[in-house]
Every structure is written in C-alpha cells, then in structure tokens.
Amino acid sequence: MRHILSLATLLLPLLGGCDGPALVATAGVNVASLTLVGRTVPDLLVSGVTGRDCSIVRLDRGLSYCGPSPVAPGPQPYCTRSRGSVDCWVSRPLAIPIVPGQGDAPPGLTVAQEADRTARWPGL
Template sequence: MRCPVPLLILLFLAACDGPAAVATVGVNVASITVFGRAVPDLLVSGVTGRDCSVVRLDRGLSYCEAQAPAPGPPPYCTRSRGSVDCWVTRPPSIPMQEGVVNGPVTLTPAQEQDRTARWPDL
C-alpha cells in the first residue's frame, strides 16, 4: 500500500506501518500540547532561530514569526499633583521638568544582542 505524500511529510520519516505512525502522531500531539509546536517545528525553530509552528499556519499566520522590531523610546513621565503625567516627547517647559525615572532611552549593545539572539540560545 502506498502512503500519500502529505502523510509522509506529517509523519516526518516514520514508516507506513501502524505502530510507528501512531507513535509519531502521539509524540507530535503531545509536543503541540506542551510546547505549542510539533517535533519538526522544534527543529526548524532551532535551526532558523525564529518561532516556527504549524499552529501558526492553522491560525492563518505565516509559518515563522517575523523578528520583532526594536522598541521605541520610552514615554517621558513627570510628576503632577497627586499623579504622574506621561508624554511621547518631552513637554516644552522652562525650567525643564525632571522625569520620574531618568533611565536609558535606548537599548545597550548587550540588550540588543539578547533581543536579536537565536532561539533557544544556540
């Protein structure tokens, strides 16, 4: 008996006999339940460094998730009477109001490297 091509692709190197097919399907179902990816998806995600899954295809999305863009600058927040006001840019005022948190406005090189690192840290 010949196996159809899609079945061979889904079973990922499993033979067309019953026990191997059942075991492969069971492992893939358990993998999708636990990790949200089938076993071949875990391998593709590890090689490409991106989040790839057949579950994304089922939801109508692309197979692999696009890389996230770099985060924009944080909002500028100042103290107000009894609350905190936040703006996208610094408000024009003389003298300049001090921000609630005066931290970095861009990612450090180490943070950028972590953000663009391959998944799962390969």
C-alpha cells in the same frame, strides 16, 4: 521551495525509525507537543533556528508557516512627577536640577541587550 524545506523538516524525525514503535512514539511526542505548546517538535526546531514563530498550526489557519519577525520595542517614555499626576515625555526634559524619573521599568535596552535579543544561533 520554502514549502519543500518545511515539509522535509517535518518528516525528518521519521527517518530515524521506520519500525512501528518508533513511528508511534514520534507521533505521540508530536501530538503531545502540539497539544501543550501549539507546535510540533520540528516546528520548535525551526522556530529556534529562525527566531520566528513557525508552526504547522499557522498553515492550518491559512497563514504562512513562519510569522513575521518580532519588532524591536520602542523607546520608553520618561515620566516625571507633577502636581497630582505624572507627566510622561519622549525624552528626558532639559531641566536643572535633573528631574528624577518615575516608574518601575528601566529607561530602555542597551546596545548589548538589543544584540542579545535579536541574536540567532551561532553560524546561522
């Protein structure tokens, strides 16, 4: 069933133009998109809706049409300055006074940022 839906999605742009110039233009756009982005126009639409890496190139390589869902990034280590080096911890060390962290990255994603990262299109 999944392959029928992906095939129907790939053939959907062809329904709008059954004449020669429209078919040539659609094929040209898909070839250009496949060359530049690695996905055809329907692949881009399916990838945008599902939030996964979907491509006909994956089928050509013998993989599934859509790749696995992206995993959430793990917690970043909390690094502090030490004598001549940097020590990294899984969580902030319980020290008084509070030891300032070292590094450029923020300590992690907030709940709202993680919800935005994993959000799909409205109503899907």
